[in-house]
Amino acid sequence: MIVRFGYVAMSATLKDCSPSKTITAANLTKIDSEKRRLARLSSLARENLNNTQRLFYHNKGHDIQVFRLTSKLIPLATHPLTKNWDWFADVNEQLEALGDFARENNLRLSAHPDHFTLLNSPKEEVTEASIRDLHYHLRIFEGMGLDTSAKLVLHVGGSYGNKKESIQRFKNTYQSLAPELKSRIILENDDKIYTAREVLELCQQLAIPMALDIHHHWCNHQGENLIEYLPDIFATWEKEPFAPKVHVSSPKTEKDFRSHADYVDVSFFLEFLKAAGTVGQDFDVMIEAKQKDEALFRLIKELKKVPFIKLINEASLMIE
DNA sequence: ACCTGTCAAGTCTGG
């Protein structure tokens, strides 16, 4: 059984390498000429993609194949202020180059649209804005020439005082989406509202893969034994080219338990790893820790000491 | 060089 590790959006070890640089709407408005406004936006976008390329090289150098792209690659991409900006034309070539690199090196890429991207909001304008945001993400993936194995990870959304109706609204909206979006959306259990069991059921009904977040499950469950559900959760990935994806992080403090700690607690993860070992299926781990890639390196260093674990390289391991 | 309040987007709670 092989487990591959990756991290989210930015590196804690590479300096001056943010892929999420932006400008505030207020400051964009302060720039007096249209030409200079567009130049500023364009230069930020190109800088973000250039830093993404640097992150790709860094990842390759450390055997990291699993990586989540930031949602902020293109500054103010779906903001009304930038509606005259053809950002795609400005970054098309860079996206192609990134995509070529990703394919050549077997990178497994995904994105996680922000928490205001909600497909089940009762407010039509919120749902519409969310779909526009999904299309923005889709355009990045398509610009990179990535196939449908590049996923968009979403949460189910709010409960709006009635979970049953809210789940139904999710289903209706999901079914109405363009096929290019439907084939990329996957669902993750969240830390407050929709439990792993509920998300699994929804994923089974819609035939979409489920990303399991073990920290969220720990925050939000109804006494379910996760391991009993693991085979069914992994089974939602049967038709996919990549292994199931598991999100891993540790609570920051006892009080602030929903927040992500700097590093991943090894003993907590080992518990899961042992249990998952009995299921015996390969999976990918997305480390969601404040210290990003540094948290990944430290976790691997700790796992190296465990007798039943054999390291394959800097970012993957094998369990006999 | 460092510090702090603010920022496009939503939802939920509590007053």
Place this chain on the structure above:
DNA sequence: CCAGACTTGACAGGT
């Protein structure tokens, strides 16, 4: 019904 919390990285303006 409205203000504030929630959460995150980065900006922007200040020292």
